Amino acid sequence: xxxxxxxxxxxxxxxxxxxxxxxxxxxxxxxxxxxxxxxxxxxxxxxxxxxxxxxxxxxxxxxxxxxxxxxxxxxxxxxxxxxxxxxxxxxxxxxxxxxxxxxxxxxxxxxxxxxxxxxxxxxxxxxxxxxxxxxxxxxxxxxxxxxxxxxxxxxxxxxxxxxxxxxxxxxxxxxxxxxxxxxxxxxxxxxxxxxxxxxxxxxxxxxxxxxxxxxxxxxxxxxxxxxxxxxxxxxxxxxxxxxxxxxxx
Amino acid sequence: xxxxxxxxxxxxxxxxxxxxxxxxxxxxxxxxxxxxxxxxxxxxxxxxxxxxxxxxxxxxxxxxxxxxxxxxxxxxxxxxxxxxxxxxxxxxxxxxxxxxxxxxxxxxxxxxxxxxxxxxxxxxxxxxxxxxxxxxxxxxxxxxxxxxxxxxxxxxxxxxxxxxxxxxxxxxxxxxxxxxxxxxxxxxxxxxxxxxxxxxxxxxxxxxxxxxxxxxxxxxxxxxxxxxxxxxxxxxxxxxxxxxxxxxxxxxxxxxxxxxxxxxxxxxxxxxxxxxxxxxxxxxxxxxxxxxxxxxxxxxxxxxxxxxxxxxxxxxxxxxxxxxxxx
Numbered sequence: 001x002x003x004x005x006x007x008x009x010x011x012x013x014x015x016x017x018x019x020x021x022x023x024x025x026x027x028x029x030x031x032x033x034x035x036x037x038x039x040x041x042x043x044x045x046x047x048x049x050x051x052x053x054x055x056x057x058x059x060x061x062x063x064x065x066x067x068x069x070x071x072x073x074x075x076x077x078x079x080x081x082x083x084x085x086x087x088x089x090x091x092x093x094x095x096x097x098x099x100x101x102x103x104x105x106x107x108x109x110x111x112x113x114x115x116x117x118x119x120x121x122x123x124x125x126x127x128x129x130x131x132x133x134x135x136x137x138x139x140x141x142x143x144x145x146x147x148x149x150x151x152x153x154x155x156x157x158x159x160x161x162x163x164x165x166x167x168x169x170x171x172x173x174x175x176x177x178x179x180x181x182x183x184x185x186x187x188x189x190x191x192x193x194x195x196x197x198x199x200x201x202x203x204x205x206x207x208x209x210x211x212x213x214x215x216x217x218x219x220x221x222x223x224x225x226x227x228x229x230x231x232x233x234x235x236x237x238x239x240x241x242x243x244x245x246x247x248x249x
Numbered sequence: 250x251x252x253x254x255x256x257x258x259x260x261x262x263x264x265x266x267x268x269x270x271x272x273x274x275x276x277x278x279x280x281x282x283x284x285x286x287x288x289x290x291x292x293x294x295x296x297x298x299x300x301x302x303x304x305x306x307x308x309x310x311x312x313x314x315x316x317x318x319x320x321x322x323x324x325x326x327x328x329x330x331x332x333x334x335x336x337x338x339x340x341x342x343x344x345x346x347x348x349x350x351x352x353x354x355x356x357x358x359x360x361x362x363x364x365x366x367x368x369x370x371x372x373x374x375x376x377x378x379x380x381x382x383x384x385x386x387x388x389x390x391x392x393x394x395x396x397x398x399x400x401x402x403x404x405x406x407x408x409x410x411x412x413x414x415x416x417x418x419x420x421x422x423x424x425x426x427x428x429x430x431x432x433x434x435x436x437x438x439x440x441x442x443x444x445x446x447x448x449x450x451x452x453x454x455x456x457x458x459x460x461x462x463x464x465x466x467x468x469x470x471x472x473x474x475x476x477x478x479x480x481x482x483x484x485x486x487x488x489x490x491x492x493x494x495x496x497x498x499x500x501x502x503x504x505x506x507x508x509x510x511x512x513x514x515x516x517x518x519x520x521x522x523x524x525x526x527x528x529x530x531x532x533x534x535x536x537x538x539x540x541x542x543x544x545x546x547x548x549x550x551x552x553x554x555x556x557x558x559x560x561x562x563x564x565x566x567x568x569x570x571x572x573x574x575x576x
Contacts, residue, residue: 013505015523016389016523095366121504127351131355133324134327135359139324143348161447162447165348167435167436179506211396212364213397231555233560240565243536243552248512248533249572
């Protein structure tokens, strides 16, 4: 099975977001970037499927700035066979545009399975898998927390409101991965050395027209400072009174 | 004419409440565009859901009904819904940001080659263009964006619009569900054990963190949640305790978990890492209980108690039990 894993370089989750002077983007000063957390589960699952079948390939791809090479190199070091950087200078927040550009590229390579994280934790769109699948004519299952493959058919489990859904899917498919799917491996020294010899392709992303345009990026209003009601269990009656006064109880 | 399609969701024959919220948003847009609101839904046995939608104020209802649609299949449903969007010349397509909405709407948008924004909290149509606001970076910032390609497809965060109730029996058009090859299909739905309240729908969230010291001490959190009575409170957890394996990922509140916005939120033994705050800062009232008076959680909490969770929480549980019993 030839697997494509879509990844994204995003600000680390402990980043305090500051808005840039243009009022439409984030100020990158002092921001650490990392591999989107959900994409780690997608990469790990791809490596496990290849190990299970003892055949096929794992290609990691991203659309993003040239600095994304660091995250692609990390994926190679963890075990991916090939990395592709579709380079752009823009922040990819437009889900339809991203999916269209990825679909155009995926159609040019051998691929029976696309794995991605359930969402990138910057734009928080959670829409890439379905959008991509529809453009490729692939099956799709999103926010998967458990996945098994038998005789070319996937059985996936996903959380829905108050229940768990069991979905069967044919291949080719796009599957978006949730936390809890697996325990991702990290790169070891041998992997890092091997990664240096693996194929790395860089080409400009073929971006079509934008579907959405950012008009403004704003920070939420700060919450008013709260009140410490006291110390220990003795403060419980004061808390109950305060909550009743606010009609919170 | 600029019509708005709402994709409604029925589970087990019953209409989901967030679908009525989406109708409210659509009616607001239609007032500006001058078009109609058409609610489209898929499934098998949709009469009850259609009757409820009929009272929402939507101008027309299209039910794609049939045995082949008894179980959810994103690929087949998206095609059938996209056909209806084309037939009704929809310039906007809305759906609630539920598990199904997140799965289905992006596919419909791709079938229509439209633009897409998800988890929106505000929609407008002005100067001939749709605009939307949505939280990004897990709510650390809000993006305002304009659709430059139609149809504009959006999911709406639940509990953000009032459910629509302003109509009386809209026309229902029945469309036979197409048969054919389903690529992916739901085989089974397993209800959560013990009728747990879903985290994002709970009126009260009681969340615990590292301050509880051991997985087994989450009993304190569970007891406090239970004290509110059945169906009221849900248990949440910080990333640290989920990563440590104490609690399932489904309970994680924060940037790599769920974003919650309940009327009342308890943060117990949670210091308030930036990515946790992102997931709960829009709760109406926040209570923090923490040993460390300098913990960042106190900066966002409305009320705080400095103290040991093992001492404070049982006392609080007793007080809530007494209050609930007295009601």
